[in-house]
Structures are given as structure tokens and as C-alpha cells.
Amino acid sequence: MKKILLLFSGVMILQSCFDVKPTTFRRTYKDANELIHSTPKLSTVPFLKAHMKDGSVYILSDTWTQDTITGNITGNGKHFDFNRRLMKEGVFEIPYDSLALFETNNQLQNMDEEFSSTLRALTVTNLIVTTICITNPKVCFGSCPTFYLCPTENVHYSAAEGFSNAIAPSLEYADIDALGNVNVGNEPFQLTMKNEALETHCVNSIGVYAVPVEHGYRTCHTNHDEFYRCSREVMPFKAVAAEGTILRQVAYDDKLERFSVSDSFNMASKEEIFLDYHLPDQTANSVGMLLDFRQSIMTTFLIYNAIAYMGDEVGDVFARMENGENLSERLKNGIQKELGGIEVYLKNNKSQKWELQGTFYETGPIAINSQLIPFSKQNLSGTVSVKLRLNKGLWRIDRAALAVIDKKVEPVKYTPTRVLRNGEIDVKAISQLSDANRHLISEPGDVYTLFFDSIPAQSEMDLFLRSEGYYWEWMRDYWLKEKNMTELRKMILRPAAYLRQQAKSYKQYENQIEEEFWNSRIEGKIFTRNEK
Secondary structure, eight states: OOOGGGGGSSOOBOOOOBOSOGGGOOSSHHHHHHHHHHOOSOTTBOEEEEEETTSOEEEEEEEEEEOTTTOOEEEEEEEEOTTOOEEEEEEEEEOGGGEEEEEESSOOTTSOHHHHTTSSOOOOOOOOOOHHHHHOGGGOOOOSOEEESSTTOOGGGOOEEOSTTOOSGGGOEEEEEEEEEEEEOSSOEEEEEEOOSSEEEEEEEEEEEEEEOOTTOEEEEBTTSOEEEEEEEEOOSEEEETTEEOHHHHSSSSSOOEEOOOOSSOTTOEEEEEEEEEEOTTOOSEEEEEEEEEEOSHHHHHHHHHHHHHGGGHHHHHHHHHTTOOHHHHHHTTHHHHHOOEEEEEEOTTTOOEEEEEEEOOOOSSSOEEEEEEOSSOSOOEEEEEEEEEETTTEEEEEEEEEEEEEEEOOEEEOOSEEEETTEEOTTHHHHHHOTTOOEEEOTTOEEEEEETTSOTTEEEEEEEEEEEEEEEBOOGGGGGGOOHHHHHHHHHOHHHHHHHTHHHHHHHHHHHHHHHHHTOOOSOOOOOOOO
């Protein structure tokens, strides 16, 4: 669920159907598009919109098929050019290599699984949503793949969230998350991966990085994917925020988090936390900030706002991104920059100035991240003062410690040797995860169990998860009613003004959003894949 980059970065899978015959489609793209997304109770006639790399769009109705040899899609419909002028009606064969993405309101009953897993967009139908999602759609649970060390643990004890910013193929990347110290017994180490949201996850690879535990040391991971052996952790003896002392909340990794509420007038308002530590004289040369943190639901609210603003043009917006328009950079320098990360400052005892050491940023409200930022200043001892500057209402901090760094280390990477999907052996999964050109597809309610037989038994390891892939948010039909392209443009082009404007609206959700978010999580299968 790590998502501020999602706002433009994924195909929304659209639920909407129509009960009229395909011949009732009017000739303009605008009318056809609105008919697709607004006409209720028309489930007998599915649609497929194929967005092409040249900017044109095919709208196919009735039925379509996939050529199992060429991969091309054939069906009856209309072809609109880049400017959405009708070019031709009839039967088309759409070349797979020219496809940017597609959207549909129906399961791809006649699509080969291996083919569909390599499409630029895997689409499914929004079959079931919870009552909470219907009555309050902007707090509906959303998540990238969630990982568990124990399969029976609930979402509040998720060990990691995978590739959280990658909500489109063009944003696919690898994400590394700390799993902690693990004692591997006689049984092979196993990891459980769940899809607990209305999303389709396309997983390219999964691996576990391991560093053998040495007595008195632990391995820490930086936001630049470096690994350091640390000899000790130092808890603060003083921790102060606007509300007063917060020492109890930030001194231990006990899930008793420090967080604040948002500003009523500006969602981008900042706050500061002041931390004091005592380092003994024999401290090693290098020290760093070790922070356990996660986000609130603020970014989820903003993401769902953006999706709603796109309305029935959502596929067109994301097709532009898949065709190379770098919309994510606008967001990175807009909304994300306005909200910011957790900036870490070290006080120079000589000049009494605060010196920036680095910034923590990891999106997602589910799993707690544990990361290290090494300080640039060496040979620290005595009282060390640190300041954290962060957005109000956006961050939750579990522990804020200093780590004494011993040396840089290189972990050993292990890959899964066996995979179960929903309790049954999945013979294709290993080849999918080991082939850079293929993806393992996880649908709402899926549970994958991954076994790592090669990790030595009876060993104590510091483990880190490396997951690579992307995922698609599902479109909800009730979002379509809030289409507002003017507001979407404001969000992208005038983020500071937009965050001030939305502050009061977010306040209406903030007090209830946490509980309702967790209660709307998907449990159990709601989508059945066609088996071959």
C-alpha cells in the first residue's frame, strides 16, 4: 500500500456493464465511453477497450478471442484515432505487440493464462466489495502484496509490503524490506504472500537476503539498499514533539506508535520531533539513525481522490503513461514533494546548526519499515541531538534509535524452491518467478506460500525480503460518479493549493478512516481463475 506515486500510475479495472446490444453504441468516442461506464445492469454484454501504443483506442463489444499462436486479440467493434475520431467499424485483429494496455468489465474467460500474465494490463471484474467500501469508498482497504512470517498472523503483523509504488508496468521495480531476526529450525523457511485488496498483483521475482547473526550484532538496511553490521542500538533519553514527551512511544519496537493528526487548513503542514541520545566515549567511528516507521492512510485518501477524478477516462490517462508520458515525475515533484518524507537532522555541537543527514521515505500504511541512515559526521560521543521534520498526520513512528555501525556486509540471496497457491502446489510459479519476462499473477484473496529450502536449517539469520513487480488497482463503479478532470489537473499542477483545499475534507475521514480501512480488507477468494 505504499502509494503516493500511484495517482497516475496504473490501469484501473473497471466494473460496469450494459444490457443493450452493441449496435446501440453511438458513433463518438465520448458517447461510447460514457455508455460503457455509466449504464447500469448490463452484464450480458461485456466490453474491452484496447489502448494502443500509437494513442488510438479500440472498443470491442459482444465477444472477443485471443489467437493462442500470435497472441493477437480479435473482436467486433470500433477503432478511434489519437484524437478520438471514429476511423472504422467492423471486425479487428489487434496485434499484441502494439498494445499499451486494456480495460474490461469481464473476466477474460477465453484468454490463456500465460498470455494474460504478460499483458501490459491484466484486467478483471470488480465482483464483490464490502459494505464499508460501498458506503465510504475512500477508506476502502488497498495494498500491494503483503508478506507474513507466520501464515496465521493478521494484517496488523504483516512483515513487509512489496514493490509499493509500482502500480503500472512502467513503474515496476524491486523493493527490499527488513524481515528481522529469524531462527530457521528443522523445517524449511517459508514466507506467506497474500493479496488482501481489490487489486491484481503481477510479481516478477521474490528473494530473501540473509546475513548470519553474530552475537551482539544486527544487520541494518539503508534506503539505498546497502547492508551494515551494527554493534549496538542506543535508545533516546529524551523525545519531545508538539504534544510534549513521546519517549514511551519511540523508545522501543513495540508497535506503540507516535503519530499526529493532520492540519485542518493544510494537509502539507510540517512538524518537528526532537531526540537526545547519549553515546559512550568508545563509540565506533560511524553512527546512523535507525527508524521504524510507516505511513498513515493520508496517501490512500489522495490516491482514491485522483482515481475518482479520472472517472471514465481512467484508461486513457494510464495509457498515456504506458506510452511513455512521464506523468509520475510530475507527481514526484508535485504532491510527493509537498508532503515530503521524514527528514533527519543532526545538531552540530560547535555551530549549533542542524545539518541534514538524509530522508526516510517508504509509502504504505500496513507493514512497519526499519531503515538506517548513516550520519556524515564521524567520531560522535557524548550527547547527540537529532531532529526529525515530517508532515503532520502522514507518518507513524514506532522506534527512533541510533545504531553504532561496525562495517558494511554483503547478504546471501535465496530464491523460493517450492510454491503453494491457496494450499495447492503451483508448478508454474517457480518458472514464472525465475523468468524476468514473466509474472506470477495474484488475484484478490489469493494466498501464496513460498518455501526456501536452500536456507541452512538450524541457523539464525537477519532476513530481508526482495520483491519485484507491479500491481493494478481495481476501479470501483461508485468512483465514476465523481469524475472531475479540473480537480485532477489542480492536484498535479497546483499541489500546494490542492492540499490546502482538501484539508477539511480529509478531516471528515481522519477520525474513522483507520478502523474502516482495516475492516474492509479482502478475506478469502472472490475471483476464480480458469484452470487449464
